[in-house]
Amino acid sequence: MNEDIKKIKISAIITAAGSGSRMASKIPKQFLKINGVSIIERTIRKFFSIDIIDEIIVIVRKEELDFYDKLTKKYNKKIKIAIGGNTREKSTYNGLLKTDANSDIIICHDGVRPFVTKEIILEAVKNMKDYNAVIVGVPVKDTIKSIREDKTIAFTPARKYLYQAQTPQVFKRDVILDAYKKCFTEDIQVTDDSSLMEIIGEKVKIIDGSYSNIKITTKEDLVFGEIIAKSEDELENRNRI
Numbered sequence: 001m002n003e004d005i006k007k008i009k010i011s012a013i014i015t016a017a018g019s020g021s022r023m024a025s026k027i028p029k030q031f032l033k034i035n036g037v038s039i040i041e042r043t044i045r046k047f048f049s050i051d052i053i054d055e056i057i058v059i060v061r062k063e064e065l066d067f068y069d070k071l072t073k074k075y076n077k078k079i080k081i082a083i084g085g086n087t088r089e090k091s092t093y094n095g096l097l098k099t100d101a102n103s104d105i106i107i108c109h110d111g112v113r114p115f116v117t118k119e120i121i122l123e124a125v126k127n128m129k130d131y132n133a134v135i136v137g138v139p140v141k142d143t144i145k146s147i148r149e150d151k152t153i154a155f156t157p158a159r160k161y162l163y164q165a166q167t168p169q170v171f172k173r174d175v176i177l178d179a180y181k182k183c184f185t186e187d188i189q190v191t192d193d194s195s196l197m198e199i200i201g202e203k204v205k206i207i208d209g210s211y212s213n214i215k216i217t218t219k220e221d222l223v224f225g226e227i228i229a230k231s232e233d234e235l236e237n238r239n240r241i
């Protein structure tokens, strides 16, 4: 491990205060189990296993606080809880306010992206040596069409320049705080935190994530999720022996 990385203070924000409308399940999707373990616990334990992360802030819905009591006991004092807002950005901002003011780096991650790897998280953090913002993504495999309201095609961007954005997305704490202040003052709506950095003119580096680092959004994702989880769990069990 690079000695410089060990010296910096790192906070992770895991957003898990969504309602999962596209999943349309009886319980919020973060609590659905994949190969026997809830999605949110799978995500939390990935971050928990990384020594250089000093604190993990999990953003939750107020009515689900009880569930996290058990999880925080299991994963000890490294975990703090913050209450979410009605958009992902508001949830992330509540998490940011709860981070240690001495933190240098903030890792933002979707609670429903449980198959991120330790290697990807560390690689994103390493790249912060040269940038104030680093995100993870994968090259787009399909041809992407930008469409008009009437569903005719407006244009086809060159695929070689297209990446699908994932999380983790990593930022210098003071820079992301500034970006969020602008977002709320000017009522800017975005679908990822990187977009805010782009709006304030910050250069964002994208590094390769993994096609397995899926966001569990709809029912089909659960099918892929089971396959990925089984192979991940099998590997972990084998390494334990």
Ligand SMILES: Nc1ccn([C@@H]2O[C@H](COP(=O)(O)OP(=O)(O)OP(=O)(O)O)[C@@H](O)[C@H]2O)c(=O)n1
Pocket (backbone or CB within 6 Å): 015, 016, 017, 018, 019, 020, 021, 022, 023, 030, 059, 084, 085, 086, 087, 088, 089, 091, 092, 110, 111, 112, 113, 215, 216, 217
């Ligand atoms: N107000 C919100 C909305 C979303 N999230 C979190 O942000 C992550 C990514 O969001 P998404 O997949 O869109 O989750 P939901 O908002 O729950 O799903 P949907 O958009 O289908 O309702 C999820 O871990 C979700 O819990 C959050 O913390 N607070």
Ligand SMILES: C[C@](O)(CO)[C@H](O)COP(=O)(O)O
Pocket (backbone or CB within 6 Å): 088, 110, 164, 165, 166, 167, 190, 191, 192, 193, 215
């Ligand atoms: C941040 C994100 O996971 C990048 O792919 C994604 O944009 C989140 O989507 P949401 O619907 O805004 O939660």
